[in-house]
Amino acid sequence: MATVRIPGGWPATEEQARAVQDRLRARVVLDEPGPPPGTGLVAGVDVAYDDARDVVAAAAVVLDAATLEVVAEATAVGRVSFPYVPGLLAFREIPTVLAALDALPRPPGLVVCDGYGRAHPRRFGLASHLGVLTGLPTIGVAKNPFTFTHDAPAAPRGSTSALLAGNEEVGRALRTRDAVKPVFVSVGHRVDLGNACAHTLALTPAYRLPETTRRADALCRRALREAAP
DNA sequence: GCGACAG
DNA sequence: ATCTTGTCGC
Numbered sequence: 361m362a363t364v365r366i367p368g369g370w371p372a373t374e375e376q377a378r379a380v381q382d383r384l385r386a387r388v389v390l391d392e393p394g395p396p397p398g399t400g401l402v403a404g405v406d407v408a409y410d411d412a413r414d415v416v417a418a419a420a421v422v423l424d425a426a427t428l429e430v431v432a433e434a435t436a437v438g439r440v441s442f443p444y445v446p447g448l449l450a451f452r453e454i455p456t457v458l459a460a461l462d463a464l465p466r467p468p469g470l471v472v473c474d475g476y477g478r479a480h481p482r483r484f485g486l487a488s489h490l491g492v493l494t495g496l497p498t499i500g501v502a503k504n505p506f507t508f509t510h511d512a513p514a515a516p517r518g519s520t521s522a523l524l525a526g527n528e529e530v531g532r533a534l535r536t537r538d539a540v541k542p543v544f545v546s547v548g549h550r551v552d553l554g555n556a557c558a559h560t561l562a563l564t565p566a567y568r569l570p571e572t573t574r575r576a577d578a579l580c581r582r583a584l585r586e587a588a589p
Numbered sequence: 590g591c592g593a594c595a596g
Numbered sequence: 597a598t599c600t601t602g603t604c605g606c
Contacts, residue, residue: 407596409597444597446594452597453596475595485595506595544595596597 370441370451377448381484387492388484394497394551395469397558398425401432403468404572405460405490407453408584414440417587418456419579421572422468425562428571434463435583446506447481450489457490467496470551470559472572476500477548479508479523479531491549498548499556501570505533505544515539518561532557536564543568 371377403422409415415437422432436459442451453475461471477487477500487500505523510533513519517538523531523546531546534557545556563570 407597409596411598444596446596449595473595480595500595502595504595507593 370455374445374448377442377445377451378482381448381450381482381489384489384492385482385484388478388488388548389491389550390478390547390552392497392550392552394499394555394559397555397562400425400469401466402470402472402559402563402572403461403464404472404474404570404574404576405457406474406573406576406580407456408577408580409440410584411440415584415587416440416452416456417580417584418453418460419576419583420457420460420464421575421579422464423563423572423575425469428563428565430575432464432466433579434460435579436460436463437583437587449475450484450486453486454489454493458493461494467494469497471496471498471548472559472563472570473498473500473548474502474573474577476502476506476531476544477546479506479525479544479546481507483530485546485548487546487548497550499551499559500531500546500548501560501573502544502546503569508544510544513542520557529553534560536561536570537568540568543570
């Protein structure tokens with residue numbers, strides 16, 4: 361699948377990386393509802409690292425949104441392109457993730473990222489960045505609230521509470537299992553927040569994390585294991 | 590200046 | 597993210 365080429369090379373410093381985020385943020389589309397949950401193809405992407413050997417492996421797993429069955433898988437291996445810096449995660453993950461997505465037979469209707477979208481210091485997290493570069497609808501589902509605040513959602517699965525940056529709702533804490541720690545959902549690109557939560561619920565029939573990210577996590581770990589000599 | 594901080 | 601064994605529970 362084709363990726364949009366953005367002018368400008370890969371940032372070499374944190375300052376340059378932040379400038380890239382500030383520039384690309386204008387391309388994020390927030391006024392589309394996104395695809396209906398339970399229909400079409402949904403992809404999960406994740407990355408595993410071996411910093412000692414400077415190897416990174418990414419996986420993209422495509423599920424049929426109606427049945428949650430795997431319909432396509434792809435992996436890519438590369439070199440670590442950026443250190444982990446809170447707020448700049450995308451620069452560490454995106455090159456290899458793009459390679460894995462490009463290796464898919466056809467593009468999915470939605471991409472679920474392991475991390476944040478709008479819930480980000482500059483409102484341009486990994487999911488937003490990946491959405492702008494691919495043009496695909498994206499959402500972020502994270503395991504931690506990062507620097508944001510929230511009240512605990514009610515105990516039943518499906519309960520939500522606002523994830524707040526001051527008074528701004530940048531995402532939602534969403535309970536995907538009864539009485540289990542919530543996940544943190546935020547919009548990436550071309551999907552609204554309510555729909556992002558609905559997709560997340562549709563992708564969590566049995567576990568706290570979406571099937572997409574669980575599958576992608578397992579696959580990228582295997583790819584890393586089978587890559588490093 | 591110090592601490593916190595998606596993966 | 598990653599380093600790591602057993603263990604409690606459905």
